[in-house]
Amino acid sequence: MENLDIIRSIEEEALKDFEKISSFKEVENFRIKYLGRKGLLANLFDKLKELPKEQKPQFGKQLNLLKKNIEEKYELLLQKFPEPKEKEFREDLTLPGIKPRIGSKHIITKTLDEIKDIFKSFGFVVASGPELETDYYNFSALNFPEDHPARDMQDTFFISKDLLLRTHTSPVQIRYMESHKPPIRIIAPGRVFRNEAISARSHCIFHQVEGLYVDKNVTFAELKGTLINFAKLFYGSDVSIRFRPSFFPFTEPSAEMDVSCIICKGKGCRLCKYTGWLEILGCGMVDPNVFNSVNYDPEIYTGYAFGMGIERIAMLKYGIDDIRILFENDLRFLRQFKGL
């Protein structure tokens, strides 16, 4: 091959290599291949020394031109793919991220929020009432006659003859009806109190959500429909639901709603005491005597009410077996529910 052709072919090769380069490492290889001490150009300069005198000027000129070109390319490549700085090599991306603080609402609040969201989507609004109540709102207006065994159903903390800590959220029904005209559709969450020794199973404080719907033509069938839909939204659409007769002084007919056990799916296990069912809420049609207490005409209006204990629902849902832990606020407990 002509010596000049060699120069041209090396130049072509270098251009090809130049195009392919995509990292500093390849830049380095490029330098070694062409500009290194034993590189292609060094090789050609050695050749130059051996050439006859008359050929030297032309070949030398072309060779210097080639060298200049390749050096320029090399500079370009270095700009494009600079030698990585020492520090970046040291950066350990597996180091832990620096997190903002994570807080969480209480599991009772979260469970209540879930219940509230469902009933809000059914058109219910949220109402509330005092925790320290009068005998009238907690019992008499709700059709608990004085000296009636129904009052034994709820062990009560008394403050005075007429004042007590509410044993249920049902007084909110009375208060709300006193200040509003039908149609009424409320849920009333809140803290309630029972004079019971504190144990794994029961506590002197807990929380309930009360529901009340009053309008013309409200039926027991609607009560069932609403609560079945609630249960399916809350527990999943595959849950079975049953209603069985019960007794509450302020509703008639009264019912208790059970859902199929969330652990054994109705087959029977320790949680459901081998019945296959879990008692979830009490409900019923508003008793005419309750309407009489708030001067609603029971001939015109009918309604339903329901109530459920939030602790029980949360404990069943998350497998908490001791109610006391809910009010101890052990951070190790609170942290477990941050992801909900």
Next chain:
Amino acid sequence: MKVSLNWLKNYIDISNYSVLDLKNILTNAGLEVEAIEEIGKSLQGFVVGEVVSKEKHPNADKLSVCKVNDGKEIHQVICGAPNVDVGQKIVFAPIGVVIPGTGEKLKKAKIRGVESFGMICSEKELGLGEDHTGILVLNNSASVGMPFNEYLGLDDYVLEIGITPNRPDALSHIGIARELSAITRKKFVLPKIDIVESEDKIEKYLKVEILNEKDCPRYCARMVRNVKVKESPQWLKNYLLNVGIRPINNVVDVSNFVMLELGQPLHTFDAKFVEGGKIIVKNADDGEKFITLDGKERILDSSMLMICDAKKKIAIAGVMGGANSEISENTKDVIIESAYFNPKSIRRTSKKLGLSSESSYRFERGVDYKNTLFAANRAAQLITELAGGEIIGGYIDENPVRFDDVVVELRISRTNKILGTDLSRDEIADILQRLGISVQKSNGDILLCTIPPYRPDLTREIDLIEEVARIYGYDKIAGDSRVSFEISVDKFQYLYEDKVKDILTGYGLFEVMNNSLLSEDEANFNDLKSVKILNPISQELSNLRTSLVPGLLKTVSLNHRFGEFDLQLYEIGKVMIARKEKVETVDDYVELEKLGICLTGKLVDKNWKEKAIQADIFYLKGLVEALLERLSLDNVNFSSYYASENEFYSIEIKVFIDKTYIGSLYKMNDSYLKKFDIEKPVYIAELDLGIMKSFKSRVVSFKKLSNYPKVDRDISFFVDNNVPYETIEQTIWKVSDKLLINVYLFDLYFDPQKSDKKSLAIRLEFQSYEKTLTNEEIDQRVNKIISTLETELNVEMRKLN
């Protein structure tokens, strides 16, 4: 209430139903079966056998080789008991049963070369007693092949039924039979009573006088003479034991039996101790003392109804008899009392005395007032059957107050309207009749229903509608999923509490919930008066909280015990503050909704880049400021001072909106924290959410943006320690025009060389809506600020590098 199925079978045929069927039938009718107890379960498989032959074991002196007939076949059994003999009726355990005494399963065995196929059992092996000296020999009348638990009357199921307070009619076996009959349409039968009376007349021996007719509308009595008080027969003892009643003697057991059979509580007196041949029903005197059957002295008052003889009290009516007239082994003549007492009177007495009995439990719910004589007759009959003696002719039935039959009108249309059903007149009438309600059908919409006396809970139309639904079956009523509701403005809510919780949770705080009940000492935080509970569970939980602070400190304390020292918590809850020492009415206290925020330990842990940040009062203040900003509350002011000598906190910063106090930020006092075993500083804010809600949030509206850049200038100066930052900032604002848009303190430094001075570095931010500010314009303003600070607050400017 416990219901024995063996007992129940006397009144209704339930042979077609399994125990689980019965459980479901009753539960679905509102008589919730809470538990099923299988009596004699451990004795299943054991049968009554007969020893048909006995030979000496060829290889062992003390053993015998017996042949036992179990009614089906003959088994060879090796027996080591000395008392085994031919012709005995014994308890035979076939191969495969579990021996209760050892818990082991019985296997075929070879004993000294002879095979044994079963076992003849001792009392101890059966778990029935301690005797293991020999085998249990049964009565010769025992029939071979009979299951042994049946022989003992222990082949029973007992249903534990939760009876709601409205269903006194279901507090007896007859009541349950009646209910099952209504649901299943199977007939139920009352026990047949056949009484043989003597020539004597009861009037000769006993007169009953009712002085309080209102509380005792009816009083029946029967007398039985010459009884022999002794142990009851096994069947009666088994019935009572299976439902959890301790047998005492035949007479007392009969009265308990009749109560559990018919629902009518009875009392039996030893006639010998009823003086003057008279029973007087009247009220007690205030402060009178009386010793009841259980040997306890009770202090009576004039509201309590008593049963008395001519001279003394002999029973607390409907609650418990007296020790002075109880049946004993020496009793010869018995007076049987079967009465109807006013439920309210019985309940009041029982509550006041703190004394509840099976009897008061039924009376206060209301017994069948038409059933009193029937029950007395039933008891008289059974006593003579079991204890001998003779029934004295005639009975006493004082009935000063008679009750009319309760008649209720039920509208078919109303029934369907409430239930959302489409039941026909005939369906409804049929259900009611099955419940023993007599129904007079008219042509219109109305059914005229006469309520049986054992259903005092049925007095209104709605009560009958419930009965219709109950027996028809709640599950047969189809759910209606349509929901229609009016849309109105007040129906859309984002609850204030929810918003506060969202904000604080977002800042990395955990929500906690503490008990509202505290000890008196804990409740009186900050010397606030607390509301006391009249009937507390314990002194630790006797008062209502006046503040969220003590609860938060308890939470801190608990977490410290487990090595969790970095806590950022909040709680929203009600507190009660008493206005009077003794709270009687709603005016004597206020109920407030509070927000508590608690910081302690490290707010941010040290990490591989940065140092830790410790909680302190300024982080708490900043958090509260941020919260109030997020709630769009303006005009927030903090006024602060160091509290002197307060036992609860060492720093208090009061928070105001406009001029209204909404709460305080505290650094808790070390000595107060010690009470909770807390050794690290704790910072708590407590704000009144109720008041915060009452302030309107600022209406957020868009403000035009400036098109020109903001320019920052930093100034730094020394100033006397006693000049508060607030004054400095106010001074800056005072001498500035609207081009100053922000003042930001970014450094505070105490130079050890200048102990009475502090150094502050402040960033001043300027911006115009009209133009880009020139250096001269800014210099002019900054210089004005500096010169004012120098003259008014005596500051000494520093060079910033």
